[in-house]
Amino acid sequence: MTQKKQLRKEQALEYHSKGRPGKIEVVPTKEAKTQRDLSLAYSPGVAEPCKEIHKNVEEVYKYTAKGNLVAVISNGTAVLGLGDIGPEASKPVMEGKGVLFKIFADIDVFDIEINEKDPEKFVQIVKALEPTFGGINLEDIKAPECFYIEKALREKCKIPVMHDDQHGTAIISSAALLNALELQKKKIDKVRFVINGAGAAAMACVKLYVALGARPENFILFDKDGVLHDERSDLDEERRRFAVPKNEWTLEKAMKDADVFVGLSVGNVVTAEMVKSMAKKPIVFAMANPDPEISYEHATAAREDIIMATGRSDYPNQVNNVLGFPFIFRGALDVRATQINEAMKLAAVKALADLAKTPVPDIVNMAYNEKNLLFGPHYIIPKPLDPRLLSTVAPAVARAAIESGVAQTNIDNWEAYAIELNRRLGLDNQLMRVLSTKARLNPKRVVFAEADNLKILKVAQMLYTDGVAFPMLLGDERRIRHIAATNQIDIEGMPVINPYNDEYEEQRKRFGEIFFQKRQRRGFNKYEAYKRMRDRLYFGCMMVETGEADAMISGLTKNYPDTIRPALQVIGTEEGVKKIAGMYLMLTKRGPLFLADTTVNFNPTAEELADITLLVAREVQQFNLTPRVALLSYSNFGTSDSPEARLVAEAREIVKRKEPNLIIDGEMQASVALNNELIKENYPFSELVDQEVNVLVFPNLAAGNIAYNLLKEVGGADAIGPILLGLKKPVHVLQLGSSVRQIYNVALVAIVDAQIKCKNTPSDEEAKKAPWWKRTRH
Numbered sequence: 001m002t003q004k005k006q007l008r009k010e011q012a013l014e015y016h017s018k019g020r021p022g023k024i025e026v027v028p029t030k031e032a033k034t035q036r037d038l039s040l041a042y043s044p045g046v047a048e049p050c051k052e053i054h055k056n057v058e059e060v061y062k063y064t065a066k067g068n069l070v071a072v073i074s075n076g077t078a079v080l081g082l083g084d085i086g087p088e089a090s091k092p093v094m095e096g097k098g099v100l101f102k103i104f105a106d107i108d109v110f111d112i113e114i115n116e117k118d119p120e121k122f123v124q125i126v127k128a129l130e131p132t133f134g135g136i137n138l139e140d141i142k143a144p145e146c147f148y149i150e151k152a153l154r155e156k157c158k159i160p161v162m163h164d165d166q167h168g169t170a171i172i173s174s175a176a177l178l179n180a181l182e183l184q185k186k187k188i189d190k191v192r193f194v195i196n197g198a199g200a201a202a203m204a205c206v207k208l209y210v211a212l213g214a215r216p217e218n219f220i221l222f223d224k225d226g227v228l229h230d231e232r233s234d235l236d237e238e239r240r241r242f243a244v245p246k247n248e249w250t251l252e253k254a255m256k257d258a259d260v261f262v263g264l265s266v267g268n269v270v271t272a273e274m275v276k277s278m279a280k281k282p283i284v285f286a287m288a289n290p291d292p293e294i295s296y297e298h299a300t301a302a303r304e305d306i307i308m309a310t311g312r313s314d315y316p317n318q319v320n321n322v323l324g325f326p327f328i329f330r331g332a333l334d335v336r337a338t339q340i341n342e343a344m345k346l347a348a349v350k351a352l353a354d355l356a357k358t359p360v361p362d363i364v365n366m367a368y369n370e371k372n373l374l375f376g377p378h379y380i381i382p383k384p385l386d387p388r389l390l391s392t393v394a395p396a397v398a399r400a401a402i403e404s405g406v407a408q409t410n411i412d413n414w415e416a417y418a419i420e421l422n423r424r425l426g427l428d429n430q431l432m433r434v435l436s437t438k439a440r441l442n443p444k445r446v447v448f449a450e451a452d453n454l455k456i457l458k459v460a461q462m463l464y465t466d467g468v469a470f471p472m473l474l475g476d477e478r479r480i481r482h483i484a485a486t487n488q489i490d491i492e493g494m495p496v497i498n499p500y501n502d503e504y505e506e507q508r509k510r511f512g513e514i515f516f517q518k519r520q521r522r523g524f525n526k527y528e529a530y531k532r533m534r535d536r537l538y539f540g541c542m543m544v545e546t547g548e549a550d551a552m553i554s555g556l557t558k559n560y561p562d563t564i565r566p567a568l569q570v571i572g573t574e575e576g577v578k579k580i581a582g583m584y585l586m587l588t589k590r591g592p593l594f595l596a597d598t599t600v601n602f603n604p605t606a607e608e609l610a611d612i613t614l615l616v617a618r619e620v621q622q623f624n625l626t627p628r629v630a631l632l633s634y635s636n637f638g639t640s641d642s643p644e645a646r647l648v649a650e651a652r653e654i655v656k657r658k659e660p661n662l663i664i665d666g667e668m669q670a671s672v673a674l675n676n677e678l679i680k681e682n683y684p685f686s687e688l689v690d691q692e693v694n695v696l697v698f699p700n701l702a703a704g705n706i707a708y709n710l711l712k713e714v715g716g717a718d719a720i721g722p723i724l725l726g727l728k729k730p731v732h733v734l735q736l737g738s739s740v741r742q743i744y745n746v747a748l749v750a751i752v753d754a755q756i757k758c759k760n761t762p763s764d765e766e767a768k769k770a771p772w773w774k775r776t777r778h
Helices: 003-017 035-041 047-055 057-063 087-105 119-128 145-156 164-184 200-211 251-255 272-276 296-302 325-334 342-355 362-367 389-403 414-425 427-441 454-465 477-486 502-519 526-532 536-545 560-570 606-622 643-658 676-682 701-713 740-757 764-769
Strands: 069-074 108-113 135-138 161-163 193-196 219-223 260-263 283-286 307-310 444-448 469-474 551-554 581-588 591-596 628-632 663-668 695-697 718-725 731-733
Touching: 003 454, 047 057, 069 087, 087 108, 087 325, 087 389, 119 145, 135 145, 135 164, 135 325, 145 161, 145 164, 145 200, 161 164, 161 325, 164 200, 164 283, 164 307, 164 325, 164 342, 193 200, 193 251, 200 219, 200 342, 219 251, 251 272, 272 296, 283 296, 296 307, 325 342, 325 389, 342 389, 362 427, 389 414, 427 581, 427 740, 444 454, 444 536, 444 740, 454 469, 454 477, 454 740, 469 536, 502 526, 502 536, 502 560, 536 551, 536 560, 551 740, 560 731, 581 606, 581 701, 591 606, 591 701, 606 628, 606 643, 606 695, 606 718, 606 740, 628 643, 643 663, 701 718, 718 731, 718 740, 731 740
Parallel strands: 069 108, 069 135, 135 161, 193 219, 193 260, 260 283, 283 307, 444 469, 444 551, 551 731, 591 695, 628 663, 628 695
Antiparallel strands: 581 591, 581 718
């Protein structure tokens, strides 16, 4: 096993085992704190819904979670690329599938691993579970048994059943195919297909392509034993339909003049010469993972007129099942469909294909580091982080279920349904996934000033392995390497710098001279300026200031003021900024909340509070979100005439003079700011009526700091920060005792911050000379 694979293994095992083992838990949706609550949740109160359901079984959808509950079921016979590893070993995958259902479509999941390989018995077991669930997602069941199992369950069950391994890839690739054919100006009933692979997913793709208009006689299929032909005795009825008359085809021969190649097989079986032999304007979907049938680089080098898709996230046009199954089940559940039929699949195909042709939201461009994604050869299907997928695909599927007669409930107001879908997750809750994706697309050099710390080294390894940053470690090299070796942390390829060592004397002198020029009339003599460069905080800040690094993270083991001071003295504030501020990003169930000032300014004046507000609003816009600001107080719009309340009201007036278009109001209590009904009923004049507040500005440091800590410790919110606002370049200061996860998230913010602020990243040629400057892709 290579070192890199070993690292990934250790991180994956730690991720699954740390804290509560696994990835899922059951959380009550009703209060269950008092004796009264318990008597309603269970005996005797629970008897009442039981009696109602007994009278009318359809009431189970009204009184239980069935309508939003999907079973992810496997017998572990075809798990990932691992094969038949058994039901227990398949459980981490099934839990992971449940996580995707929840985060992308707010669908609850129980994963069920069944110790049964006999298809008939498997069907009987799953059929017996039908009363519990609103839908069944079959997963990682080997062919050909998976075909029989899905067919039998669809016939026997009155809830939607789908084998995602088959139909997910088929639906996503069909959407990509329609758009690729449109761009290449080809008709689906005229083009010739070569399909490499004849397993469950490949056959589902072929059947859906035929449903879209492709002609069966225009297909040539290959499996591990060669071409599918009439003389073979091992073909079932489904595959025989696509068999050619004789065994006279090789993959190389079939590729000549073919219009479309679809690969669901193994890597590196297609050559550049084969692609060159294809018809004009070819379409190649090489979807084997992790290595496609032909690499993106080789295929696009062979033909300039090609449209290429793969199963990988690091190239354009990723065919990813997460574009389909969460939203298909969401639509099916919301109309209580009795099955997922062909009409619903085709509706999902068309919705995905059409979505790719519409203007892409800024948050998606930001996530993938694109200025403006446009429909074309490099963008034929939506990106997985597109927030519109839920409100686009689910309604299309639901409508198709209604129109095809398999829905048991109707949707009368489609606009209201789309709004409800968006509210299920809160569109802004994708924020960290967006930041992570954006960081990976343009990694930056991040200096860690306290690298002789186990948490920091763990984060450095994670950032490097994930391909989002190039860590630079400051501290005693022997100590750092000892900590890393003792804890099996690989820091190979990361520069380790000890500013105190003689080998960095020239660099210290150069930094000291620059620092002296900055501070010579501000209390520093030349000797002191040079001496400061032995301090890792000052040395790290100078690396950022001189462009030898892009961002710095520090403060894990030092007092907050002592960590901010070097950044202010070395880097300074942005033009027009008089005072820096500290902000926390809180990831809550209602979406992200930005809190300020939580770390820097004790008792700001009205003018200073206005400046803090503008700094926060600008930072929120960098996250591609619209700031909606509440200025907090104990007073609501003049209910108190105290100096403290008047100060907050005055701050709003100053902000509105400077930025009249900013959505902001106050002074107001937090309970009012976060309750739209309360604002609308009592203060209908407020700018925040019908607005989801995402920025809370506090009147002083005590209030802000206490509030963020309460949200974190009692409210269960994830805290990211503190994020320093107003510095020229990215320096972010950790709180004492920050966790590995918190440090990692602050690093992501610093990287994206550096992408915006730093223009002096080394050129590609300069980068290649540094052994640690490597672009890691996954």
